Amino acid sequence: MIFYSGTKNASSWSFRAWLALKEAGLVFDEVDIELRLPARQEALARIARFSPAASVPALVDGETVVFDSLAIMEYANELCGGRLLPGDAKGRAVARSLLAWQHSEVGRICPALSFESVFYDDKRVPTATEQAGAERLLAAWGDCLERSGGPYLMGSLSLADLGFVPTVMRVFSHVDVPARWGHVKAWMDALLQRPAVLEWMAQATPLPPVRLPEYFGGGRG
Ligand SMILES: N[C@@H](CCC(=O)N[C@@H](CS)C(=O)NCC(=O)O)C(=O)O
Structure with missing residues (x-):
């Protein structure tokens, strides 16, 4: 392949x-x-x-x-024999709902905090709207983790977790996770420490940052 x-x-x-x-x-x-x-x-x-x-x-x-x-x-x-989605139809439907949401809508939450911005040394302070967007994500992930019991959104690792990796990085390299979302922070930490994630980041981090003007609101791009 x-x-x-x-x-x-x-x-x-x-x-x-x-x-x-x-x-x-x-x-x-x-x-x-x-x-x-x-x-x-x-x-x-x-x-x-x-x-x-x-x-x-x-x-x-x-x-x-x-x-x-x-x-x-x-x-x-x-x-891989289906092990990256839950074994039951309802679980798969929920995981696919999360994936579809990520695929079609989640980019509209904090759109200026793009994946490229993860690699900026001079990160800016998130706006109030971005803080509210981050809370929305925390609430959605927190609800999944409470229902499944963790450590991943659907219990064991699934495509739903993997779909959110860049979202976790782009939003939460700017916004601190409040203490009340400790279980969500534990999920993020587990996800970001996976060997595959570290392997991609080891290749991505040394590249020259792609500076997008919209991140800085115009001038500094
Ligand atoms: N819905 C597509 C989006 C892919 C996409 O937008 N890829 C960008 C790079 S991250 C691209 O190749 N864009 C081509 C273009 O803008 O012409 C997917 O999930 O694969």
Whole structure:
């Protein structure tokens, strides 16, 4: 299998899919697609030759092209015998609800705290709206952990946890977790210490930061 990944300090979608492949114990080759300008357009044109989405991540397994991070995560789960989703239908439905929410809506919570900002040395103070967005996430994760008993959202590690790794990083490298959310903080710590997460971050951290003007509200980008 060949996994086409975006620049590691900029592509949270690639990160999620890559984590699922790694946590599924799969072996794959990796091709890095340069998302930074000026190489971006030409690099993505390479993906367009085999993927209608013309985006990363993309996974090529023989004749089969799996595009979109969510499909790659589900494929990883199937290839490892389903152990990255709960064993019961209701549990899978909840995990998939979390994944779908992450995929379609969660980016709108604290949108300026992008994945790229995780790697900034000069982080800014979060706004009141961002603090409120962070509380919303803490409440959602706290509810899952209380229902499942932890240590992961669905009890054992699942795609739902992996989908939120970049979200945890981008929001909570800016916002402190209040003491009342201690169980959520324990979940975050366990997730961020997983060997696959550390492996990606070891490759991402030395890269030149991708500075997005919208993070600083204009001028300093
Ligand atoms: N829904 C897609 C989103 C993928 C995506 O937006 N990837 C970005 C890099 S992180 C990309 O390749 N964008 C191509 C473009 O903007 O033309 C997924 O989950 O895979």
